[in-house]
Amino acid sequence: MTRQSTLKIAVAAGVLVGLGVTASAHHSGAMFDPEKTITLKGVVKEFEYTNPHSWLWVTVTNDDKTMTDWGFEAEGPSTLFRAGIKKGDLKPGDKVTVTGRPMRDGRPAAAWVNVIKEDGRVLQPRAAPVTTTAPVTPAPTTPPGGI
Amino acid sequence: MSTGKNAACIGAALVILSVLLASGAPAQEYRNSTEHFEALKRAAQGSTKLTWDKLPDWTGVWTRAPGIGLKFDPAQPSLQQTTAQLAPEFARKHKEKLERVAKGIEWDPISNCIPPGYPRWLTEPFLREFALRPEQTLLINEMVNDIRRIYTDGRGHTPEDEAYPLWNGDSIGFWDGDSLVVHTTQLMGGQYQRSQPDYTDHVETVERWRKVNDNIIEAEVTIYDPPSLVKPWRVVQRYARVTTPGIRIRSWVCEENANNEVFQTKEGATEHVLPGPGAGPIMKNKTDK
Numbered sequence: 001m002t003r004q005s006t007l008k009i010a011v012a013a014g015v016l017v018g019l020g021v022t023a024s025a026h027h028s029g030a031m032f033d034p035e036k037t038i039t040l041k042g043v044v045k046e047f048e049y050t051n052p053h054s055w056l057w058v059t060v061t062n063d064d065k066t067m068t069d070w071g072f073e074a075e076g077p078s079t080l081f082r083a084g085i086k087k088g089d090l091k092p093g094d095k096v097t098v099t100g101r102p103m104r105d106g107r108p109a110a111a112w113v114n115v116i117k118e119d120g121r122v123l124q125p126r127a128a129p130v131t132t133t134a135p136v137t138p139a140p141t142t143p144p145g146g147i
Numbered sequence: 148m149s150t151g152k153n154a155a156c157i158g159a160a161l162v163i164l165s166v167l168l169a170s171g172a173p174a175q176e177y178r179n180s181t182e183h184f185e186a187l188k189r190a191a192q193g194s195t196k197l198t199w200d201k202l203p204d205w206t207g208v209w210t211r212a213p214g215i216g217l218k219f220d221p222a223q224p225s226l227q228q229t230t231a232q233l234a235p236e237f238a239r240k241h242k243e244k245l246e247r248v249a250k251g252i253e254w255d256p257i258s259n260c261i262p263p264g265y266p267r268w269l270t271e272p273f274l275r276e277f278a279l280r281p282e283q284t285l286l287i288n289e290m291v292n293d294i295r296r297i298y299t300d301g302r303g304h305t306p307e308d309e310a311y312p313l314w315n316g317d318s319i320g321f322w323d324g325d326s327l328v329v330h331t332t333q334l335m336g337g338q339y340q341r342s343q344p345d346y347t348d349h350v351e352t353v354e355r356w357r358k359v360n361d362n363i364i365e366a367e368v369t370i371y372d373p374p375s376l377v378k379p380w381r382v383v384q385r386y387a388r389v390t391t392p393g394i395r396i397r398s399w400v401c402e403e404n405a406n407n408e409v410f411q412t413k414e415g416a417t418e419h420v421l422p423g424p425g426a427g428p429i430m431k432n433k434t435d436k
Binding site for chain 1: 210212213248251252253254255257258260273274289341361362363387388389390391394397399400401403404406407409416417418419421423424425
């Protein structure tokens with residue numbers, strides 16, 4: 001991968017508070033490294049608002065002026081919608097800063113943790129997608145006799 | 148002991164016996180799921196015949212109670228610690244699975260877009276809806292538009308010579324007051340959830356579903372799978388009412404995007420094909436090959 005210092009890639013060891021691991025409904029998230037985060041600035045190329053996962057493609061300009069398309073995976077449309085992320089929120093040409101958990105094999109993709117738009121709006125796929133009746137009484141540890 | 152005291156003791160014993168019969172004896176006393184289900188049906192005196200106006204009100208949108216994650220048994224201390232009493236071979240397999248996951252090596256069978264299947268269905272994410280009718284109940288989960296159909300019209304299971312394994316099995320049930328008792332057989336093998344133990348195609352279950360209060364629907368589940376379980380596994384699953392205004396359950400189709408295509412590596416890990424932006428619908432790509 002091309003060195004991208006001007007893009008302020010930040011790979012941090014350890015799990016950051018508030019950055020959840022992708023709750024993948026379709027496949028294991030083991031191809032992403034939960035111990036690392038990466039933050040990139042770029043321009044939206046395409047927002048695939050699809051099941052079972054959505055993909056946000058961001059074109060990033062590298063130090064040597066070459067460009068790389070980075071993919072950020074998140075949940076499908078129903079989950080994104082419930083987290084306040086609509087299909088039209090990320091249009092081609094939008095400038096964004098994206099944080100994710102990178103792939104272990106070094107390819108330019110990551111699990112989408114959050115996106116910060118130019119106007120400061122933060123898009124988090126797993127930001128309380130639904131509200132439930134709270135508090136939920138924990139299930140009993142021992143079921144009552146004889147179901 | 149006086150005659151009066153004897154009568155009181157006998158009376159108390161009968162009360163205790165009647166309570167036990169009404170609720171059914173602990174699951175581990177049954178040899179198999181059929182015996183368990185039939186005992187519950189006898190205790191319910193056959194069943195409660197429900198008409199449209201007498202059906203319980205389970206309307207609304209529900210989701211698995213928050214904070215449980217991928218734990219099959221909400222009561223288990225951690226994702227890695229199962230409450231199932233596994234047969235030695237399955238305990239060893241589970242331990243090996245956890246060791247692989249710790250190294251980032253994991254493959255989930257549903258990665259190829261096959262359904263999760265039941266009993267794993269109990270733990271899948273997203274939204275749920277329960278559609279009650281006198282003759283059948285539909286237990287619906289949003290993910291992969293996954294529906295379990297519980298016949299309550301008095302029919303038995305699909306006969307042995309017509310049966311074949313099904314993702315969600317063959318379910319019959321009856322109403323015991325406001326509780327729905329369900330017997331499920333003819334299932335496929337699978338895993339209870341990621342990082343959870345495996346079950347075989349011998350797995351069968353008995354469930355009792357009921358609305359605990361306006362905000363909780365509960366399923367007490369007893370799982371029978373003699374090859375993998377030393378004794379039946381009893382768990383309680385709870386589903387909380389979703390209060391998000393105007394929320395709708397959406398169609399959830401698994402194969403919509405070529406960038407979601409993954410494969411299993413030789414060492415058993417999950418890897419993306421990842422064609423990149425503009426890949427388009429996955430079926431188009433397959434046709435083009």
